[in-house]
Amino acid sequence: xxxxxxxxxxxxxxxxxxxxxxxxxxxxxxxxxxxxxxxxxxxxxxxxxxxxxxxxxxxxxxxxxxxxxxxxxxxxxxxxxxxxxxxxxxxxxxxxxxxxxxxxxxxxxxxxxxxxxxxxxxxxxxxxxxxxxxxxxxxxxxxxxxxxxxxxxxxxxxxxxxxxxxxxxxxxxxxxxxxxxxxxxxxxxxxxxxxxxxxxx
Amino acid sequence: xxxxxxxxxxxxxxxxxxxxxxxxxxxxxxxxxxxxxxxxxxxxxxxxxxxxxxxxxxxxxxxxxxxxxxxxxxxxxxxxxxxxxxxxxxxxxxxxxxxxxxxxxxxxxxxxxxxxxxxxxxxxxxxxxxxxxxxxxxxxxxxxxxxxxxxxxxxxxxxxxxxxxxxxxxxxxxxxxxxxxxxxxxxxxxxxxxxxxxxxx
DNA sequence: TCATAAAGTGAAACGGTTACACATTATGAT
DNA sequence: ATCATAATGTGTAACCGTTTCACTTTATGA
Numbered sequence: 537x538x539x540x541x542x543x544x545x546x547x548x549x550x551x552x553x554x555x556x557x558x559x560x561x562x563x564x565x566x567x568x569x570x571x572x573x574x575x576x577x578x579x580x581x582x583x584x585x586x587x588x589x590x591x592x593x594x595x596x597x598x599x600x601x602x603x604x605x606x607x608x609x610x611x612x613x614x615x616x617x618x619x620x621x622x623x624x625x626x627x628x629x630x631x632x633x634x635x636x637x638x639x640x641x642x643x644x645x646x647x648x649x650x651x652x653x654x655x656x657x658x659x660x661x662x663x664x665x666x667x668x669x670x671x672x673x674x675x676x677x678x679x680x681x682x683x684x685x686x687x688x689x690x691x692x693x694x695x696x697x698x699x700x701x702x703x704x705x706x707x708x709x710x711x712x713x714x715x716x717x718x719x720x721x722x723x724x725x726x727x728x729x730x731x732x733x734x735x736x737x
Numbered sequence: 738x739x740x741x742x743x744x745x746x747x748x749x750x751x752x753x754x755x756x757x758x759x760x761x762x763x764x765x766x767x768x769x770x771x772x773x774x775x776x777x778x779x780x781x782x783x784x785x786x787x788x789x790x791x792x793x794x795x796x797x798x799x800x801x802x803x804x805x806x807x808x809x810x811x812x813x814x815x816x817x818x819x820x821x822x823x824x825x826x827x828x829x830x831x832x833x834x835x836x837x838x839x840x841x842x843x844x845x846x847x848x849x850x851x852x853x854x855x856x857x858x859x860x861x862x863x864x865x866x867x868x869x870x871x872x873x874x875x876x877x878x879x880x881x882x883x884x885x886x887x888x889x890x891x892x893x894x895x896x897x898x899x900x901x902x903x904x905x906x907x908x909x910x911x912x913x914x915x916x917x918x919x920x921x922x923x924x925x926x927x928x929x930x931x932x933x934x935x936x937x938x
Numbered sequence: 939t940c941a942t943a944a945a946g947t948g949a950a951a952c953g954g955t956t957a958c959a960c961a962t963t964a965t966g967a968t
Numbered sequence: 969a970t971c972a973t974a975a976t977g978t979g980t981a982a983c984c985g986t987t988t989c990a991c992t993t994t995a996t997g998a
Contacts, residue, residue: 582947583985594986702891719928785978
């Protein structure tokens with residue numbers, strides 16, 4: 537299945553050595569205190585090779601894993617239980633991801649703290665996260681029967697992604713997330729269900 | 738009134754010379770094609786002096802003006818006509834700002850194009866714009882009688898600011914803005930007016 | 939077996955940014 | 969008016985991330 541010649545194996549090994557060395561050094565001494573020359577040295581490759589493997593630059597060394605998160609976002613929208621709104625489904629997904637992160641092994645906690653305390657890494661992570669906006673918007677549009685580039689779908693996708701960074705670091709993150717998605721849920725059902733206006737008073 | 742000693746005048750002059758030289762060169766040959774050494778040269782100061790005046794770095798040279806925009810955001814919320822919701826007031830403000838930009842003098846159009854076509858400047862502008870989030874959120878909270886750090890207010894502030902970048906560059910920007918703020922308006926009145934639920938059907 | 943292309947190398951450079959030690963000069967108090 | 973002081977500016981040299989270039993090594997598949 538997976539073409540695993542010696543070449544690709546060595547390539548993967550080199551890449552892994554670089555990512556490992558980088559993460560270890562970053563955790564030991566801080567992101568800014570470690571230079572790319574030193575990382576290359578530690579992985580026993582040249583600086584040129586380092587940048588061949590990570591054209592995204594120094595920050596990319598930290599984010600080596602492929603993204604299941606995007607697939608999860610799309611799936612949450614597409615495969616949600618009947619009767620559940622899209623914002624609700626997204627909220628549930630993000631809540632689960634959060635709780636899974638809280639009870640991660642300490643290695644992962646250190647990893648998160650590294651990102652949290654390093655502006656460059658926070659920015660990079662934010663960019664990666666927001667890069668799912670279009671895919672998520674497309675999934676929402678498809679599910680709601682709206683045209684692909686519909687601004688409402690784009691907005692909902694963006695806002696849902698932003699919600700994560702909005703509640704990040706709060707002690708009341710859980711309830712804050714609920715409140716934000718209550719806003720989105722109200723707004724979304726408002727602009728999707730046509731003219732189902734309230735007659736009360 | 739304004740303490741205007743010779744010293745401060747010279748300082749302001751140097752700063753202006755730097756900003757002017759930078760903008761002129763950027764517009765002539767592109768942001769990436771002009772180095773800070775060259776800018777300092779053109780303004781007849783040392784590179785060290787350049788960075789003393791613009792600690793924000795090369796990007797800061799382009800954004801020399803103080804921010805009336807933040808004050809405008811707060812005022813839009815605070816001084817809105819009776820009966821108008823906060824999202825509506827923000828939408829009106831942003832719509833006005835947009836239309837004013839469209840009919841700006843060509844100098845300003847070039848300026849905007851420069852920012853638009855330069856990733857580093859786009860990022861910087863985004864960061865500056867988003868830096869008003871907390872102030873705007875505070876204004877919203879104050880007006881709605883909610884606690885300062887209320888997540889709903891934070892979210893509304895962030896989403897309203899994000900709306901600008903969401904509609905940016907679209908040909909249907911006007912209607913897209915309406916649609917996004919319709920979402921926010923529905924959502925916001927939903928989470929602020931307690932239990933005024935719809936009894937219809 | 940061999941041409942090819944992928945992977946890696948080493949050194950040099952570039953551009954933004956900062957550190958350092960130093961010069962100049964406006965300012966305000968004596 | 970004098971003078972200590974602090975703000976402003978200078979020049980050089982470095983640091984760091986990143987790219988370029990010309991070059992070597994080596995796995996691959998025809």
